[in-house]
Amino acid sequence: MTTPTGAPGVPALPDSLASTTVAVLGGTGPQGRGLARRFAAAGLPVVLGSRSAERAQETAATLAEATGGQVSGADNADAAAAGDVVVVAVPWDGHAELLAALAPQLAGKVVVDCVNPLGFDKQGAYALPVEEGSAAQQAQGLLPDATVVGAFHNVSAVLLEDPEVDDLGTDVLVLGDVREATDLVQDLCGTIPGVRGVYGGRLRNAHQVEALTANLISVNRRYKAHAGIRVTDV
Template sequence: MTSTPLVGIVGGTGPAGTGLALRFAAGGVTVLLGSRDPARAATTANDLNTMHSLLTPITGVSNEAACNADIVVLATSADAIVETAAALREQLAGRITVCMANLLKRSKRSFEAVLPPEGSVARAVQAAAPEANVVAAYQNLPAAALADLDRELRADVLICGDDAEAVSSVLALTSTIAGLDPIDAGALANAAGVEALTAILLNVNRTLHGEFSVRLVDLHGRAPSR
């Protein structure tokens, strides 16, 4: 996929979906913002277009229509994402489908990762929509930081998937967001580690009184070849 892809965001009216939509549109990517309620999606898209100077406008559509894209991002919450993927399995067949969800719980001491029986939320999505090309990405990015276009992003994005071409497409898409450096982190099985890392980051945020994401450093001090 060499040209700028059309991106659909399922469940796109929540914080994660709107944040990603803004960043993609600011980078010149055409976005279909999906919702179970198309009217709500249209209103949200209009608000985003009015409030921000974007290179391309965001269009509000139904979740089903959002699947008519080159790359589909599932931005629904972790507790609903598998059900959503199953409901849209026909529309997602053959599509690059990005899972950005983390399943977490909070104990008295800290946030903890919860991994479903399939091994990760991304693998559970793949099981629910077996003909989709599922790629895991964006789990470690704070929604508030994505939504604030005045904030400079500085983070690596670990991307996992079994289909090399699908991963390559998501790497290229991620490169359209200023300040994000995408990294191929291997097979979809590795998404378990990336999802669990979000719980660690939330705990670090609390310990160090900041907002942290992922940035990999070469121990020999060499500049990474990205």
């Protein structure tokens, strides 16, 4: 079943997302800002989180005007507290510190981690080793009272932010250990035009999905593209 958003031209939201506020930590960066734009355009209330509440509020005002959606801004802690579903789109080097500090605010929530542990040198992007196995597994270890789901790792921030792109034409691999949470995040993926959420296994399989982003960056540089992935025959 679906719930009308009330906005003309906007598809109805699934019942699983009715009355759901999405917080985006790191919401002023390209990936977070792009996801927030798409969620707001779909009719979801969005709270942008940033180290600077003022910066988050300025970005939120711009997105609200651009999308006609409900977008507000706050510091990361207040955004985490406000969200029913919380997307983590922060740089890898600040990932562990931020989540450890926000564990109380994130308790009991579905946390969607889309962080890719990558390094860059003259040869391009490459995957970094993570002691816990992946960024998503690190997040679950730091947030024992939350349910972590890995998703949105391989979606182009450029396409997310481009208002002229009305069909992203990509799949999102969704990884997690709790069926209800992965189903919810698959529904969240589906609020973005042309995006399909596909279950990709348990959280222990997140490493290779995060690392695949390095390959896509190489594809993009060679072919001057904004490549995504498609899963066939499902």
